[in-house]
Amino acid sequence: MSxxxxxxAEGHRAVEAVPKRAMTLSTTxxxxxxxxxxxxPLLAKNFIVFQMTMLLIYxxxxxxxxxxxxxxxxxxxxxxxxxxxxxxxxxxxxxQFNINYAxxxxxxxxxxxxxxxxxxxPALRLSGVYLALATFALATAMPQLLKLNFLExxxxxVQGLVVTKPDAPFGLPMSQDMWLYYFTLAVTLxxxxxxxxxxxxxxxxxxxxxxxNEIAASSMGVNVALYKTLAFxxxxxxxxxxxxxxxxxxxxxxxxxxxIALAISLFLGMVVGGVGWLxxxxxxxxxxxxxxxxxxxxxxxxxxxxxxxxLFLVIYLVPHGARQVAIVSQQLLGKLRKN
Amino acid sequence: MELFTNQVLAGIATGAIYxxxxxxxxxxxxxxxxxxxxxxxxxxxxxxxxxxxxxxGVPYWGAFVIxxxxxxVGGIAIERILFRPLAKxxxxxxxxxxxxxxxxxxxxxxxxWDFTIKQYxxxxxxxxxxxSQLISTHQAGMIGVTMLLLAGLYFFFRYTRIxxxxxxxxxxxxxxxxxxxxxxxxxxxxxxxxxAIGSIAGMLIAPVVFLExxxxxxxxxxxxxxxxxxxxxSPFGAVVGGFLVGIFENLAGTYIPGVGNELKLxxxxxxxxxxxxxxxxxxxxxxxxxxx
Numbered sequence: 025m026s027x028x029x030x031x032x033a034e035g036h037r038a039v040e041a042v043p044k045r046a047m048t049l050s051t052t053x054x055x056x057x058x059x060x061x062x063x064x065p066l067l068a069k070n071f072i073v074f075q076m077t078m079l080l081i082y083x084x085x086x087x088x089x090x091x092x093x094x095x096x097x098x099x100x101x102x103x104x105x106x107x108x109x110x111x112x113x114x115x116x117x118x119x120q121f122n123i124n125y126a127x128x129x130x131x132x133x134x135x136x137x138x139x140x141x142x143x144x145x146p147a148l149r150l151s152g153v154y155l156a157l158a159t160f161a162l163a164t165a166m167p168q169l170l171k172l173n174f175l176e177x178x179x180x181x182v183q184g185l186v187v188t189k190p191d192a193p194f195g196l197p198m199s200q201d202m203w204l205y206y207f208t209l210a211v212t213l214x215x216x217x218x219x220x221x222x223x224x225x226x227x228x229x230x231x232x233x234x235x236x237n238e239i240a241a242s243s244m245g246v247n248v249a250l251y252k253t254l255a256f257x258x259x260x261x262x263x264x265x266x267x268x269x270x271x272x273x274x275x276x277x278x279x280x281x282x283x284i285a286l287a288i289s290l291f292l293g294m295v296v297g298g299v300g301w302l303x304x305x306x307x308x309x310x311x312x313x314x315x316x317x318x319x320x321x322x323x324x325x326x327x328x329x330x331x332x333x334x335l336f337l338v339i340y341l342v343p344h345g346a347r348q349v350a351i352v353s354q355q356l357l358g359k360l361r362k363n
Numbered sequence: 364m365e366l367f368t369n370q371v372l373a374g375i376a377t378g379a380i381y382x383x384x385x386x387x388x389x390x391x392x393x394x395x396x397x398x399x400x401x402x403x404x405x406x407x408x409x410x411x412x413x414x415x416x417x418x419x420g421v422p423y424w425g426a427f428v429i430x431x432x433x434x435x436v437g438g439i440a441i442e443r444i445l446f447r448p449l450a451k452x453x454x455x456x457x458x459x460x461x462x463x464x465x466x467x468x469x470x471x472x473x474x475x476w477d478f479t480i481k482q483y484x485x486x487x488x489x490x491x492x493x494x495s496q497l498i499s500t501h502q503a504g505m506i507g508v509t510m511l512l513l514a515g516l517y518f519f520f521r522y523t524r525i526x527x528x529x530x531x532x533x534x535x536x537x538x539x540x541x542x543x544x545x546x547x548x549x550x551x552x553x554x555x556x557x558x559a560i561g562s563i564a565g566m567l568i569a570p571v572v573f574l575e576x577x578x579x580x581x582x583x584x585x586x587x588x589x590x591x592x593x594x595x596x597s598p599f600g601a602v603v604g605g606f607l608v609g610i611f612e613n614l615a616g617t618y619i620p621g622v623g624n625e626l627k628l629x630x631x632x633x634x635x636x637x638x639x640x641x642x643x644x645x646x647x648x649x650x651x652x653x654x655x
Contacts, residue, residue: 099455146636149639149640150636150639150640150643151643153397153398153595154643156398157588157591157635157636157639158636158639160584160632161629161632161633161635161636164584164628164629164632165632169629288462291455291458291459292459292462294455295458295459296459299453299455325470325473325474326470326474328466328467328473329466329471330470331466332462332464332467332470333463335459335460335462335466336460336463336464336467339449339459339460339463340449343452343453343456344452344453345456
């Protein structure tokens with residue numbers, strides 16, 4: 025070994041090792057949460073229903089990042105790019121090709137999966153800060169690429185595209201917002217179950233082995249390159265579906281909705297929800313949707329500062345995010361039962 | 364050919380800005396082993412402090428020195444108060460903390476000094492340098508200061524006890540503690556020095572990009588890119604990286620058709636990534652060997 029080399033044991037991991045059992049909620053809790061999600065819109069106003077739809081959509085995007093970072097230990101600041109590709113795929117297919125909105129989502133997912141899988145190839149050689157920079161480049165390039173002249177025919181250029189909101193099918197007596205909420209909930213549920221099962225499967229174990237120790241994983245026979253790119257692909261695919269849903273819900277896509285700020289919000293959502301804890305993704309999504317509004321409500325001029333202070337408070341109190349709250353409350357419940 | 368030389372010269376001139384910021388990035392990376400997203404905002408805030416001092420009648424160099432001291436103490440204070448409690452938290456939580464700090468500083472500066480663009484003086488004058496229209500004396504002065512800083516940092520990290528201790532504390536904290544280094548204070552010192560270097564960068568950049576709360580957003584990205592390209596462990600690499608990024612950016616804008624101002628950044632970044640794919644530790648970075 026030359027003198028210029030440094031030997032580092034892989035002791036300091038960027039991402040904590042979360043055992044796979046600790047990545048989900050128990051069945052009872054899950055059912056209670058699901059019931060709450062099913063009933064709430066019946067009691068709430070349309071605007072709140074819309075916000076809950078956005079919460080689920082952002083939750084999906086954070087979940088996707090969580091699979092990548094919490095699952096396979098790779099870091100990405102480029103999620104906004106995949107989100108944009110998904111949103112544009114849905115918008116273009118719906119508006120220019122008159123394809124049914126529900127059918128556009130799997131297409132968006134597949135396209136983003138391919139895109140993420142391909143992007144994962146060069147990213148294989150990079151890790152940590154370098155990977156962050158590479159994904160960051162992707163995020164900054166995307167809005168500019170969407171504005172390119174020769175794509176304007178489909179994408180509408182800087183103006184973006186307006187998307188029509190679908191009506192409830194089969195003559196169901198529901199408002200458009202409410203139908204969209206239940207539709208989003210169904211998609212979210214399917215993807216959530218898929219993700220939980222993915223992390224429990226052979227592939228999920230391979231992701232976690234790579235996250236915990238790449239060298240050990242490869243010597244155990246895990247195909248590191250394949251699983252790392254696969255994690256990128258799956259993550260991008262789910263983000264793309266979330267993006268597609270958002271295009272339908274917001275009824276509008278424009279290049280500047282998908283800047284690096286979106287990728288940073290998704291990252292914050294993941295940290296607040298707890299890295300590697302899938303249900304936390306939705307808690308994190310709630311944070312990134314509601315806290316900026318709360319900050320704005322407290323002080324208009326200083327909304328950024330208030331947001332920063334609130335964020336600091338959260339990470340001081342629970343450095344491991346919502347997962348920590350869940351673990352502590354579980355322990356408390358256990359104690360209560362014993363008494 | 365003349366166009367090419369001119370664009371390279373212009374690239375070197377902008378590159379000096381990035382090189383200066385990249386030095387601050389390398390400084391913090393040496394101390395805490397990750398990148399600080401709030402670094403640009405800290406530099407911007409220091410620059411505003413120096414501007415305020417000058418408004419109150421302090422001469423340029425007086426304001427310069429006072430700002431340097433304030434930035435150094437401020438950097439240490441931020442570490443002690445805000446990030447010390449997070450020392451045991453996961454790295455990603457720390458990164459979220461940097462983003463929070465970014466939001467706080469940006470919004471506070473906007474409230475105190477508002478978002479209008481302000482002129483900022485230069486000590487070097489802005490006449491053409493050696494008769495060249497492309498590089499002004501200010502930019503030449505900036506390159507000079509960057510070189511001085513680089514030499515200073517090189518000697519600091521290589522030959523002083525405290526510089527060596529700082530490197531030890533960043534690369535292997537446990538072993539460093541065993542040989543009697545106070546690693547926790549080394550980190551605070553690193554923050555202080557990074558903030559001070561950042562404030563120099565800010566004060567040199569402000570005459571070029573004008574003073575306003577968002578002035579560092581773009582510069583920091585290029586600074587990161589420069590530092591990563593040069594290798595995060597090498598101050599020399601950071602400066603070379605800074606100039607290279609400046610030149611890349613200018614040449615891409617000139618020679619690749621259809622590249623407006625907005626696509627310059629993605630193209631510069633794409634080039635950097637292609638370099639990194641071939642040399643993952645950056646051009647001058649040390650290769651890190653991992654063991655199980």
